Amino acid sequence: MATLSDVARLAGVTTATVSNVLRNPGKVKPSTVEKVEAAIASTGYRPNLMARALAEGKSSMVAMVLPDITNPFYPEFVAVAERVARDRNYFLMVCNTPDRPDIGLAYLKQITGTLAGGVLVLDTGILPGDIEQISNRRAPIVLASNEAIHYDEQVPHVVLDLHRAGEIAGQHLVELGHREVGAIVGCGLAGRQIVRLGGFESALQAAGLSLAPEHVRDTPDTVEGGRAAAESLLAANANITAIFATNDLMAYGAAQVLAERGIAVPQAMSLIGITDIHLARDMRPALTTVALHTETMATLAINLLLDLIEDPGHQPRSVKVPEPALVVRASTGVVAAI
Amino acid sequence: MATLSDVARLAGVTTATVSNVLRNPGKVKPSTVEKVEAAIASTGYRPNLMARALAEGKSSMVAMVLPDITNPFYPEFVAVAERVARDRNYFLMVCNTPDRPDIGLAYLKQITGTLAGGVLVLDTGILPGDIEQISNRRAPIVLASNEAIHYDEQVPHVVLDLHRAGEIAGQHLVELGHREVGAIVGCGLAGRQIVRLGGFESALQAAGLSLAPEHVRDTPDTVEGGRAAAESLLAANANITAIFATNDLMAYGAAQVLAERGIAVPQAMSLIGITDIHLARDMRPALTTVALHTETMATLAINLLLDLIEDPGHQPRSVKVPEPALVVRASTGVVAAI
DNA sequence: CTGAAAGCGCTAACAC
DNA sequence: GTGTTAGCGCTTTCAG
Numbered sequence A, B: 001m002a003t004l005s006d007v008a009r010l011a012g013v014t015t016a017t018v019s020n021v022l023r024n025p026g027k028v029k030p031s032t033v034e035k036v037e038a039a040i041a042s043t044g045y046r047p048n049l050m051a052r053a054l055a056e057g058k059s060s061m062v063a064m065v066l067p068d069i070t071n072p073f074y075p076e077f078v079a080v081a082e083r084v085a086r087d088r089n090y091f092l093m094v095c096n097t098p099d100r101p102d103i104g105l106a107y108l109k110q111i112t113g114t115l116a117g118g119v120l121v122l123d124t125g126i127l128p129g130d131i132e133q134i135s136n137r138r139a140p141i142v143l144a145s146n147e148a149i150h151y152d153e154q155v156p157h158v159v160l161d162l163h164r165a166g167e168i169a170g171q172h173l174v175e176l177g178h179r180e181v182g183a184i185v186g187c188g189l190a191g192r193q194i195v196r197l198g199g200f201e202s203a204l205q206a207a208g209l210s211l212a213p214e215h216v217r218d219t220p221d222t223v224e225g226g227r228a229a230a231e232s233l234l235a236a237n238a239n240i241t242a243i244f245a246t247n248d249l250m251a252y253g254a255a256q257v258l259a260e261r262g263i264a265v266p267q268a269m270s271l272i273g274i275t276d277i278h279l280a281r282d283m284r285p286a287l288t289t290v291a292l293h294t295e296t297m298a299t300l301a302i303n304l305l306l307d308l309i310e311d312p313g314h315q316p317r318s319v320k321v322p323e324p325a326l327v328v329r330a331s332t333g334v335v336a337a338i
Numbered sequence C: 001c002t003g004a005a006a007g008c009g010c011t012a013a014c015a016c
Numbered sequence D: 001g002t003g004t005t006a007g008c009g010c011t012t013t014c015a016g
Helices: A004-011 A015-023 A030-043 A049-056 A073-087 A101-111 A128-134 A162-175 A194-206 A223-236 A248-260 A278-282 A294-310 B004-011 B015-023 B030-043 B049-056 B073-087 B101-111 B128-134 B162-175 B194-206 B223-236 B248-260 B278-282 B294-310
Strands: A061-066 A091-096 A119-122 A141-144 A157-159 A181-188 A216-219 A242-245 A270-275 A288-291 A318-320 A325-327 B061-066 B091-096 B119-122 B141-144 B157-159 B181-188 B216-220 B242-245 B270-275 B288-291 B318-320 B325-327
Touching: A004 A015, A004 A030, A015 A030, A049 B049, A061 A073, A061 A101, A061 A294, A073 A091, A073 A119, A073 A294, A073 B073, A073 B091, A091 A101, A091 B073, A091 B091, A091 B101, A101 A119, A101 A128, A101 B091, A119 A294, A128 A141, A141 A294, A157 A294, A162 A194, A162 A242, A162 A270, A162 A288, A162 A325, A181 A194, A181 A223, A181 A248, A216 A223, A223 A242, A223 A248, A223 B278, A242 A248, A248 A270, A248 A278, A248 B278, A278 B223, A278 B248, A294 A318, B004 B015, B004 B030, B015 B030, B061 B073, B061 B101, B061 B294, B073 B091, B073 B119, B073 B294, B091 B101, B101 B119, B101 B128, B119 B294, B128 B141, B141 B294, B157 B294, B162 B194, B162 B242, B162 B270, B162 B288, B162 B325, B181 B194, B181 B223, B181 B248, B216 B223, B223 B242, B223 B248, B242 B248, B248 B270, B248 B278, B294 B318
Parallel strands: A061 A091, A061 A119, A119 A141, A141 A157, A157 A318, A181 A216, A181 A242, A242 A270, A270 A288, B061 B091, B061 B119, B119 B141, B141 B157, B157 B318, B181 B216, B181 B242, B242 B270, B270 B288
Antiparallel strands: A288 A325, B288 B325
16 A cells, blocks of 8 residues: 555655645645645555554544444434544544453553543443543543443543432332332343432332332343333233333333233333333334433433543533433333222 | 553563563573562552654554444444454444544544454445555554445455345245335445345345335434335335334334334234344244344454464465354234235 | 754653 | 674754
8 A cells, every 4th residue: 555655755745745635635735735636646645543543642532432333223323423523533443342341441441541442431330440540641531331430530521310219210100100010130241230310219109109129120221121121010910000221222121021911001101111222212212211312311421531531621510411302102000090 | 651661660670571471471490570560569660652642653542433323233232343453352432423424534543553453344335445545554444334435355344135125025025925025225325235125126026026216215224214214115105014224223212103004014014124134033922033143253353453463474365254144033923815 | 934853742662 | 692884764943
C-alpha cells in the first residue's frame, strides 16, 4: 500500500507537505496542493490510521464492551452510539464479552489507550476498582447501565434510575387494581437486577401490598429464561393477575407461555417489562413497559466519553438519563372483576 | 501510561530485552525475566497495540462491516465471529453502516489495512469492483451473504446457496398441499432478495404451480416491513393458504398480523421463513424456516479471513457453507381440506 | 510556503 | 543473553 513518502516522492515534495495538504489545507500553495492531490489519486494513497494515532498520541477509535450482543438492547444502543461517534469522526469498535467478566477485563486491559482512545463499558460485571486501575487520563472509561454497582463520583458514568423504573412498573399495576403479582428477575453478567425489583417492591409497599418470595423468580436474562420463570410462576401461583419482568426480553418469553396456555393478555393476566426494546413494540399484544430511553442513554454515554477523550478535565464526569417513562401498550389492563 | 522504555529503565535493561521477555520468553535469562516482570507489574505497563502493529507491519484487529446491527441475524453472526477471532488472538471490531452503502465504503477505505488487518463485509451493497480497489495483499477483504452480487473467483467470499434455501421452502409448502401461496420479499441494502425468491418459484414450478405477481410483495427487511406486506397480501388475496417470507424477521411480522386477525397458524395459514434466527425458535407458534447455518457461516467466514491475513496466498479463496436445511416447527401444516 | 529532523512505542535483525 | 540500531508511517516543531 502506498505510503506518505511514496506520495511525496511522486509529487516532488516532502512528507511534511503532503501531511499539510491532508490536514492543514490553506497552509500550502494551491499549485502544489494540486500536484499532491494528483499523486494521492494516482497512488490510491490512504493514510495509515495506526501510524497517525501513534504520531498524534491519540486514536480515532473508541470501543464499547458489552456482555451479549444477541440481547437486542445492545444492538439498539450500539446503532445510535455508532452514529453519534461517526458524526464526531470516531470509529466505534464493539467487543462482545460472552458471559465471562474476565474476558471483558482482558479486553479492557488490552485495548484501553492502546487501540481505543476510550472505552464505553456496559453491564459487564467489571468492577470500578478494576476500571480505575486501567483507565488513565487520555484514555477514559465510561460506565453505563451497570446497575448492581455503586459508583463514586470519580469514575465517569451514566446515571440511570433503575429503581424508579421498577417503581413505575409497580405503580402501574397497582393502579390497575392488581393485588397478587409475580415478578421475574433477570440475572445476567451485571448481576441480579435487584435495583429494578427493589423499585417495584417499594411501589407495592406504598400501596400496602407486598411481594411474597414465592412470587419471585430469578432467571437468566433471555427469552428462554423468561419462559421458564413464567412457567414456574404459573405452576405455583394460581391466583396472580399480573407479571412484572425486569426486562422486556424476559417479558417476551413470559408472553409466549401465556399464549400457549390460552391465558388471555391482558384480560386474564397483565404483563409489564422494562426497557422498551423494539420487540416490545413489535410483539402482539404489544408490551406495556417502562422505557429506559435507550437512544438518549447511548447518545449521552458516547458523548461523555468523547468529551472526556478530547478534554481529560471535562466536567461533569457523569451524566444523567431522563427519568424512565411508562409506555402503556396492550399487555396490561384493569384486574378482572371477581 | 508507562512505556516499554520506562519498564526497561526501571529493570535496568534495554527495550529489546523487555520486548523479548514479552514475546520470546526463553530467550532471556530467568533472573532478568524476574526483574523485568517486577518492573512491568510495578509500572502497570500494557503494550501499545498500535505501536506494535506499526512495527510488526500487521494488526491484531479485524473488522466486520454490516448494514444493520438491529437485525438479529447480524448479532448472532457477530457473536460467533468474535469468539473464533478471539480464539485466534484477534480483536473484532464491528462497524454498522446504517442504510447507506457510501458509509460502508468510506469505512472500508479508511480502516482496511490501516486499523484492521482484514475486513469481513456482510450485505452492505458494496460492489466487488470497489472491494478490489481497496483490498490489498496484506489486508484481505472477505465478502459474505451478499446474494445479489455475482462474485468471480478473485475476491474471497463465502458461498451460500440462497437459491436452494428458497427452493427448500417452496418444496415444503408444495408437499403440504399448498397451491395458492403469497411471498414476501425483503429489500435491504443488499438489494432485493431475489435469489431466494427465484428458488422458491422454481420449486413451485417443478410442481406445476406458479407464483402470480399479485401474490408477491416487496418490502423492507424488518418486522414492520413483514407486517405491512402481510396486510397487503391478505387484503388482496383471500384464497392463499401459506405465506413465504425471504427471511424470518419479516415472517415474524407477518405472524403478528395473522394473530391479530385471528387467522390460525398453521390451521388456516402456513408460514415459513429463511435463516433460522433465535427468534424463529422463540416465537409462538415457533416458525418453520430454512436454516442458513449462521454459526457455521460465521466460523467459516472469519477463519477464511484470518487465514488470508496470515498467508496472503492462502488457497482456496472461497469457502462453501453446507446446504440450507429445513427446520420444521409449528407454523406450517397440511392445507386444510376444502 | 516548504524542507529537515525528531519522535510516537514498539519490533527485529544483528552485533557484542 | 543482552544491547545497538534501524525502522514501521505519520505528525509537528522549527528553520530556511
